[in-house]
Amino acid sequence: MPTPESLPVAVIGAGPVGLAAAAHLLERGLEPLVLEAGPAVGSAIRQWGHVRLFSTWQYNLDPASVRLLERNGWDAPRPTALPYGAQIVSDYLEPLAATPELQGRIRTGARVTAVTRLGMDKGRSQGREQAPFLVRIEYDGGKVTELPARAVVDASGTWSTPAPLGSSGLPAPGEPEARAAGLVTGPLPDVARDGFAGRRTLVVGSGHSAANMVLDLARVARANPGTEVLWAIRAGTPAAAYGGGDKDQLPARGQLGTRLRTAVDTGAVQLFTGFHTVSLEVQDDAVTVHAADGRSIQVDRVIPATGFRPDLSILSELRLDLDPAVEAPKALGPLIDPDFHSCGTVPAHGANVLAQPEKDFYLAGMKSYGRAPTFLMATGYEQVRSVAAALAGDTAAADAVELQLPETGVCSTSVPGEAPAEDACCGAPAAVPLSIGFPTGLRHGRAGGTATL
The missing domain is CATH 3.50.50.60 (FAD/NAD(P)-binding domain)
Structure with missing residues (x-):
């Protein structure tokens, strides 16, 4: 059995958060391997590429990814411009994936169908934390392989599993x-x-x-x-x-x-x-x-436009502790429940909140929010920064979670006495400190508190 230290960290999904995870892992000296089910990076965003975001470029970029891009001669887009989804792919994700550092560490057309521990099922405990993960992958064309990994970050999103129209949570008859x-x-x-x-x-x-x-x-x-x-x-x-x-x-x-x-x-x-x-x-x-x-x-x-749900079927052999309402990590669920919170009132959080009973497995990005619609892209960037630090053994950096939020009173939550918005929030990520030469001018909201809106 290979030792976990000799293995890569498997990152599921090559969207903005998945590629950001890879960039942060590289900065920490860890080896990422990004597995993308679609034929190219940003496959989900490509399906809504015609939609223009209501947040400007400065709110949609991950700091580690920007540092990697700048080392390779990338020209940053105008920070105050409003990008379309297609521009997020063409002007950010594709250049990021094409950097020499990431190019050979991304596999497209690689659909993860299961994650487990090598040589043991969910019921076995002895030696569990020392065993590598085993990631089963189905490639385009039907070939199936299995990959050992030291850790797994599932940033596969929820785009492929939209919620049904039926108001009781089930597909309506017909x-x-x-x-x-x-x-x-x-x-x-x-x-x-x-x-x-x-x-x-x-x-x-x-x-x-x-x-x-x-x-x-x-x-x-x-x-x-x-x-x-x-x-x-x-x-x-x-x-x-x-x-x-x-x-x-x-x-x-x-x-x-x-x-x-x-x-x-x-x-x-x-x-x-x-x-x-x-x-x-x-x-x-x-x-x-x-x-x-x-x-x-x-x-x-x-x-x-009734929201999305996480696909948890590929994780059935892992020991997960999820909030029973929103299907997010249990510690995160109460912080993002849309009955009580909006995207502007969710505190910054990182590896400690995302940790599972299955050591070194993390849900990140939109999938970490389960059924809650309040996810912000910058929240995902901060999640994977903290996770990468935790996997590298830098507990202090993993715990030092901070996020900047735009001052706003409109990230929707439920009106008292009314049902919450079905997909209430929020294409608009919060502001992120960047190194590309423009100030955000926004105040800080630290972990453990909430932003004043």
Whole structure:
């Protein structure tokens, strides 16, 4: 059996947080191996590349990744520009993956199907912490291999497991059939190009993803008579979705809520509140969505923006301790529960909070938040910085967790007495101290406290 010290740290997922983990591990003298299920880095972001972020470049870059890029002659994007998802890939992730330091340490088309301990199942305890991990990988083309690893950081995200439309947490009756017929789309379709003009479309959800889809459809409707835009939310009021307008320190995010309110108030968008989906009914090229209170809406397409869930099936042989509500690490769950917290009130956290009974295994990035919608990209960067320090044995650095947050009062949480926003937060990462020559000008919020919003 190989000794763990001679093995790489397996990082699952080559998105922003996964590549940041690799950069931090390299700085700590550890050997990362990044395993990406898709054909290229940033595969999930590529699927919503047409979406423009409401946070500027300065909030979307990891410090260790920036240091690595700058050593290789990278020209930083203008810090105040608002990137599209596709630009995050082309201007940041692809150059990062192409650096000599990372290029040979990333395997694409490598889907992790299971993680366990070498030579033992979940029930065996003796010698468990000394045994390497075993990562089973299925490559494009069907080849299956197994890789030993000294540690595992699962930053695979949640994009591939969106939450169902059914308000009880299960796919509503008729929902699988509607999805199979193409009448229920993926979470963030490109409505300007995917045949929504002249159609009647229902967006379900009350977070920023839903807001983007509603406003994109409203633009299509202005240019294409006969296009109808409907928006259904479970809450009794859209106040949380509208946010704080000009009180938001991220102006584009504040403008999102303001424009959404205007679209509803002017009748460009028809809003349905208190709408709890219980079933869908397919009729030829249309679908009828039925609510618990008896209302029904017939449309040509449904866009679900109801959030995401973690895929925990690949971790069934590991000893995990997860919050029973949000399926995040147990110590993290109460800090991010969307019934009580928004992305602006989650304290910074690192390896101690993310630690599992399975030593040297960590959930990081969006997947670490489980079902909670309040994840910030910068939170993920701070997570993997701390995890890399912990794996390198630098306890002091791992414990010194700090995060800067924009001053804002609008990262949505539930309005008292109302259901929380289905995907309430938050494409906007918090500010990160960077070394690329521009100040953030934002205050600090340390671990163990909350930001004053």
